[in-house]
Amino acid sequence: MSVLVYTESENGVFKKGALEVASYAKGVADMLGTSVTAISINGGASDELGLYGVEKVLEVKEDKLTAFNAKAYASVIQQAVQQEGAKVVIISSSADSKFIAPLLSVYLTAGYVSNVVALPESTSPIKVKRTAFTNKAFNSTEISSDVKLIGLSNNAYGLKENSVTVSSEGFTPTLSDEDFGVQIESVDKATDKVSIADAEIVVSGGRGLKGPENWGLIEELADVLGAATACSKPVSDMGWRPHAEHVGQTGKPVASNLYIAIGVSGAIQHLAGINASKVKVVINNDPEAPFFKAADYGIVGDAFEVVPKLIEKLKEFKSNNA
Amino acid sequence: MKILVCISHVPDTTSKINFTDGDTKFDTNGVQFVINPNDEFGLTRAMWFKEKQGASVDVVNVGGAETEPTLRKALAIGADNAIRVNAEATDGFFVANQLAKVVKDGGYDLVIAGRESIDYNGGMVPGMLAALTGANFVNTCIGLEVEGDTATATREIDGGKETSKAKLPLIIGGQKGLVAESDLRIPNMRGIMMARKKPLTVVDPIDASQETKTVHFQKPEPKGAVTLVDSENVDQLISLLHNEAKVI
Numbered sequence: 001m002s003v004l005v006y007t008e009s010e011n012g013v014f015k016k017g018a019l020e021v022a023s024y025a026k027g028v029a030d031m032l033g034t035s036v037t038a039i040s041i042n043g044g045a046s047d048e049l050g051l052y053g054v055e056k057v058l059e060v061k062e063d064k065l066t067a068f069n070a071k072a073y074a075s076v077i078q079q080a081v082q083q084e085g086a087k088v089v090i091i092s093s094s095a096d097s098k099f100i101a102p103l104l105s106v107y108l109t110a111g112y113v114s115n116v117v118a119l120p121e122s123t124s125p126i127k128v129k130r131t132a133f134t135n136k137a138f139n140s141t142e143i144s145s146d147v148k149l150i151g152l153s154n155n156a157y158g159l160k161e162n163s164v165t166v167s168s169e170g171f172t173p174t175l176s177d178e179d180f181g182v183q184i185e186s187v188d189k190a191t192d193k194v195s196i197a198d199a200e201i202v203v204s205g206g207r208g209l210k211g212p213e214n215w216g217l218i219e220e221l222a223d224v225l226g227a228a229t230a231c232s233k234p235v236s237d238m239g240w241r242p243h244a245e246h247v248g249q250t251g252k253p254v255a256s257n258l259y260i261a262i263g264v265s266g267a268i269q270h271l272a273g274i275n276a277s278k279v280k281v282v283i284n285n286d287p288e289a290p291f292f293k294a295a296d297y298g299i300v301g302d303a304f305e306v307v308p309k310l311i312e313k314l315k316e317f318k319s320n321n322a
Numbered sequence: 323m324k325i326l327v328c329i330s331h332v333p334d335t336t337s338k339i340n341f342t343d344g345d346t347k348f349d350t351n352g353v354q355f356v357i358n359p360n361d362e363f364g365l366t367r368a369m370w371f372k373e374k375q376g377a378s379v380d381v382v383n384v385g386g387a388e389t390e391p392t393l394r395k396a397l398a399i400g401a402d403n404a405i406r407v408n409a410e411a412t413d414g415f416f417v418a419n420q421l422a423k424v425v426k427d428g429g430y431d432l433v434i435a436g437r438e439s440i441d442y443n444g445g446m447v448p449g450m451l452a453a454l455t456g457a458n459f460v461n462t463c464i465g466l467e468v469e470g471d472t473a474t475a476t477r478e479i480d481g482g483k484e485t486s487k488a489k490l491p492l493i494i495g496g497q498k499g500l501v502a503e504s505d506l507r508i509p510n511m512r513g514i515m516m517a518r519k520k521p522l523t524v525v526d527p528i529d530a531s532q533e534t535k536t537v538h539f540q541k542p543e544p545k546g547a548v549t550l551v552d553s554e555n556v557d558q559l560i561s562l563l564h565n566e567a568k569v570i
Contacts, residue, residue, distance in 0.1 A: 068484075070449075070459065095479045099461040102414070102449025111533030112414065114445050127537065132442050136339040138540045139442075145533040181458040182488040187479070195481030201569070225570065237503045243464070244478060249335050249440055250359045250498050258569040269335045275542070279567045281559070282548075292548050297562055301553030310556045317560050317570075 002037045003029040004086035005054070006077050008094055009043035016159070016198060017092040018043075019052050023160040024152050025090040026053025027119045032088065039080040039171070041065050041073060050166030052159065058083075058171035064180075068096055072179040074103035079173045081108060081147065088126070089149045094197060101151050111143040114151035117276075134249045135275035153276065154197055155255040196247065199228035201258045202277070204247060206232040208263020208284060208303055212240035217307050218262065224314045230254065232264045248273035263303045266291025283307065323377040323468060323490075326428060327365045328421060328435035328447065329396050330358035330411075331389035335440060341539040348441070348539070357392055360436025364496035366505055367466060368434055369400045375468070378402050380428065384411045384420045390522065397517035398509030404520065409527035412535070418450030419530035425455050430491065432473070437462050437495040448495035458488040464499025 005025035007018035025036045037056040038049050042065055046057040058080050065072060077100065081089055089110065091097045098114070105112035115130045117138070125142045128150060132139045143149075196202060203222040205215060215229075222229045229245060236246035247254045249269035255276035262283045264270060271294045274280065282295040285302050292298050299306055333339070333353045340349040357365065371377040381396040383389050384407040393404040407420045425433055438445035452459030464483065465476035473492050476485045478499070494500075509517070551559045563570045 070461070071452075074453075095462055095477075098445055099449065099459075099477075102418075102446035103453045103459070105415070105446060106418070106450050106453035109533070112444075112446055113534055115443055129540075132539070133333075133339045134440055134443060136541075137341070138542070139536045140538040140540070142535050142537055143533065144535065178456075182460060182475075182486045185474070185485045185487055187482065187484045189479065189482030189484075193481065197480040233503075243499050244483070246498070258563065258567070272335075279563070279569045281563070292550075294545065295548045296546075296567065297551060297559060298548045299551050299553050299556070299559060306553050306556065310559070313556050313560055314570075317564070321564075 002035050002056070002084055002086050003032065003088045003090065004081050004084055005036060005038050005090040006097065006100070007038045007040050007043060007049060008092060008097055009040065012042060012044060014044040014048055015094065017094050017154060019048070019159050020155070020157055021090050021092045021152050022049050022052040022054050023162070024119070024157040026160070026162050027157070028088055028090065029053070031120060031123050037084050037086065039077055041076060046166055046168040051161055051163050053162035053164055054166055055164050057166060057168040059168050060171050060173060062173070062175070064175055067184050069180060069182065070096070070099040071103055071181070072175055074100045074107060075176070075179055076173040077104055078107040080171060087147055089147065091149065091151050093151055093154045098151065101149060105149050108147045108149065109145060110147040110149040111145040112149040112151065113141050113143060115153050116150050117153050117156040131276065134272040135253070136272050153255055155257065156276070194226065194228040196228045196230055196245070196252050196254060199256050201225045201227035201260070202230050202247070202254050202256045203227045203260045203262070204230035204232065204264060205235065205262050206264030207234050208265075215241065217303070221260070221307055221311050224311055224318065232270055233267070261291055261295070262307060264291055265289045266294055323371060323375065323432060324428065324430045325368045325371060325377050325379045326425060326430040326433045327361065327368050327379060327381045327396070327401065328433065329361050329365070329381050329383045329392060330436065330439040330441070331355050331383060331385055331392040332358045332439050332441045335359065339541070341541075345539045346537070355392055357395060358436050358439045360438060360440070360497045362506060363498050363500040364434035364436060364494065365396055365399060365401065366507060367496070367500040369507070370501070371468065372400065380405060382407065382421065382424050384409055384417045386410060393522060394517050395509060397520045397522070398513040399507050400513065402520065404522040406522065406524050407527050408524050412532045414444045414446040414450055415533045416530050418447050418454055420527055421447065421451050422454035423528050424525070425451065432468065432490060432492055432494070433457070434494045434496050437497045448493055452493040455491070455493070457491040457493045459493045459495070460486060460488065461495035463494045463496045466494060466500055
């Protein structure tokens with residue numbers, strides 16, 4: 001009985017989220033006195049998973065699975081869980097993993113708890129802490145089913161190196177044509193930009209920037225920091241920025257290490273969406289903006305004066321610390 | 323085309339979140355309930371299919387009688403029939419099993435549910451429903467067209483979007499993008515009057531297990547005060563982020 005983790009990859013390389021769920025799975029396995037097995041679909045080099053505590057990797061190499069397919073991927077993971085007799089299954093909160101998880105939950109009759117933020121509070125029964133009410137609260141949830149499925153929030157546990165000897169073996173799943181009912185026609189993805197889900201730093205702009213023509217400022221600051229760009233709801237509603245950048249309760253959740261809000265007043269729905277970020281910085285000319293109550297660091301000032309200075313000083317800082 | 327839209331009855335996005343009974347229950351005192359925003363985008367897209375393509379639109383909720391005003395609001399927006407499964411929505415497994423029964427009995431071609439409710443944020447009911455009914459499934463859907471028996475659906479992926487084709491029946495986990503915020507409809511007086519006469523059928527739940535259980539709620543620790551940095555001294559901010567917060 002091992003803990004099984006689905007380690008997601010992209011273009012044959014494990015995603016950072018995969019290494020995080022591997023680290024977390026090792027933590028859970030240690031609590032249960034067992035080891036971690038990973039299932040990898042057209043994935044990266046198994047040695048990399050060994051650095052984060054994975055002892056065994058089931059490697060699927062299958063051309064039919066080159067394009068993502070939620071039902072087929074869920075079926076492959078189900079077959080791996082059954083072969084290994086795993087009782088705890090760990091999955092990330094990437095868009096693809098959140099697509100797979102509820103299908104897998106039914107295939108395994110496994111209670112599924114999403115948005116988990118820490119190691120289990122208890123192991124008998126398994127009880128985990130998760131976020132609810134869009135980060136306005138936590139709830140502790142017990143899973144009563146025989147097999148348990150835990151979805152870890154992005155960036156909640158971090159990478160924990162824990163080098164072990166890793167063995168890998170091929171795994172050949174049975175694939176059914178019925179799983180391929182949804183066929184991808186096209187993928188439109190900016191390859192040169194950091195996505196909000198993967199980003200360690202997010203730079204976000206609000207109405208205070210006055211218009212889409214001023215977004216060069218946000219992009220340049222993001223560039224210097226290697227950050228993703230985001231925006232508030234009014235900005236996306238007015239069409240200044242694409243909906244995909246909208247963060248908040250009805251947009252994307254953000255759980256970055258550093259969130260910098262520029263000209264964002266901090267409506268309750270926005271703050272809820274970004275609350276899982278570890279460190280928050282606000283730059284706003286209105287000292288009464290609600291964001292100052294939620295932030296760790298703040299500058300009261302005009303974004304058009306402060307941000308260019310910040311960019312310049314960060315460039316100096318980066319070249320001194322390179 | 324027969325469409326079913328799954329409606330969660332959730333606290334308004336501006337609600338203060340509190341708990342009662344030793345932090346084991348959500349405190350509904352003074353809270354206004356609304357159609358879950360992710361579901362409302364789906365309902366509005368369903369109205370488009372009704373008006374342009376002659377689809378019929380039913381709405382369903384799993385919940386007690388207190389959720390009926392939310393279903394009536396969906397009827398006032400333009401849904402034809404409402405169904406309420408008379409049971410407390412205890413966990414995703416239980417709710418998905420109830421909805422699967424409604425979907426099978428009703429012979430729906432397209433089921434649109436929000437990608438997640440904004441209260442529990444489970445994000446699991448649409449996918450579970452697809453697994454239980456065997457229908458095709460597209461999650462985090464931001465664009466949906468149907469021609470004959472084939473749908474073209476665009477979903478949000480990390481850092482972009484992906485467009486797929488799938489045959490009906492299809493389950494959608496929807497969100498903003500299915501329609502724009504400005505397309506959302508406020509029910510008018512005529513809609514509200516008509517909604518009173520539309521059928522709202524209450525059905526008994528089927529036996530289904532619950533696999534997870536919330537045992538305790540907790541609010542985040544109150545935050546310390548913000549550290550203000552003078553706008554003339556951005557170096558200090560960089561130093562704090564580097565040395566104190568250790569995030570750059």
